Amino acid sequence: MRKLFTICLASLQIACAAEDFNNKSYEWDIYPVPADAGDGMVWKLHPQSDDFNYVADEKDKGKEFYAKWTDFYHNHWTGPAPTIWQRDHVSVSDGYLKIRASRPEDVPMKKVVSGPNTKELPGTYTGCITSKTRVKYPVYVEAYAKLSNSTMASDVWMLSPDDTQEIDIIEAYGGDRDGGGYGADRLHLSHHIFIRQPFKDYQPKDLGSWYKDDKGTLWRDEFHRVGVFW
Template sequence: MMKFNTAIVFLLFYVVSCSDSNSTDKVEDEEVIETPETPTEEPEEEPEVTWKTIPVPAEAGEGNVWEFQNMSDSFDYEAEATNKGAEFDAKWTDFYHNQWSGPGLTEWKRDHSLVKDGYLQMVASRVPNSNKIHLGCITSKEQVIYPVYIEAYVKIANTTLASDVWLLSSDDTQEIDIVEAYGASYSELAQADQTWYAERIHLSHHMFIREPFQDYQPTDAGSWYKDEVGTLWREDFHRVGVYWRDPFHLEYYINGELVRTTSGAEMIDPNNYADGEGLSKPMDIIINAEDQTWRSDKNITPSDAELANKENNTFKVDWIRIFKPVKAD
């Protein structure tokens, strides 16, 4: 009995010991795996789009990029009508590029252009005791030459007067019209609907011979741009630009979309006024409002009552920017 009991005790001790040993080994062999925390990444902020960084819609050409030109202007300063100040004067002359005072009933006056509330403004008023109209006009102090892209952000005046941003050579023989538009839908003096013009922007150019005077400009339907929804251009600001690629190629852009291309000698200078050189001369940038003869001759000119609404008869430009294509680094 003593032997049997001893054996049983030994066997029980052995089983318990093995069980404890295996249990301990299992715990020691297990690895505790900690799940790393996923780092929270801050979303990258989109760079602010400014008047300088809005993409140029025209192609700069293979291997080229667009270079912003310092003659551009945001008009984020004040320039009083009678005292424009140094910032304005650094880039602009507050008159036409020579002493001509304007077409038809127009009389450009230095005190009818100003910069206020972040806008260049061209205002209109009646010349006392006259049927003529005082209007604003400014000219860039630097000239531009192809290849160049020029774009302005403008609000066409709600008037029968023309709202203009254009280029003109020093000798007045070559002209590119970036925007020429007439915002009013009705003329009180002519008693005539003007919606056809209010829905269109004139995108054109001129080749002149001054003596005897001759004037060529395209007359195709595309030179009067109307969009598919019949936008009245006076109702909001719009980007209007031209890419003067070379003497025989112009591209017109509205709100970043290519809307017209004028290319080749037959479209640019079919009468050879420039002796085969096309639109090749350096040009001034001119921003103005005017009463044009071809309209005032038909009595399409503002009445005193229409001119009394100053806001309607003010052409506004938020900015104008100029880019040149240059070789990429």
């Protein structure tokens, strides 16, 4: 049986503290940047920002998409098992970036390690994109996104080029299944350090690194604005 899930991103806004504004109009112009740019400074739109108001087919995404994005990870890693990233699972249409997931019958098995336990699970094809330009501190990054109804994580990250440091803007599990201890009503907002030699894997474990509102919002049900000021 073929299964299909989709995560949608309507816009990605990146703002840097500077002395002037970008003059081009965007859909998000009606929303003020909630972070303070500092004395004598205003927010300037970073050129990596994207409102996805164009068309990019799964097989041929075109110049406008490839001017800003790579339709894969920034190296040859295919994703955390059982994920298998595929370029043709990413597209843009109707004003949305769409990242779908599927599990055809002939998908390969993947070894999954969770603590002391190891098991094999059917792989899941999905997609990711990577920006072609970098940002540096200080910066405000905001995404307007709807999570996938999937047990896999839906993510918007800032990631260091050497993969050792990660800032989670959105890291959430939107699936409607119980279990895992995370819940579709929580968003992970955290700084994760992962160094291989010497090994160091640290991120905050307290409840403050998760956002959960008092309404019991399930983040997969609608689009939401989520931003991080770094």
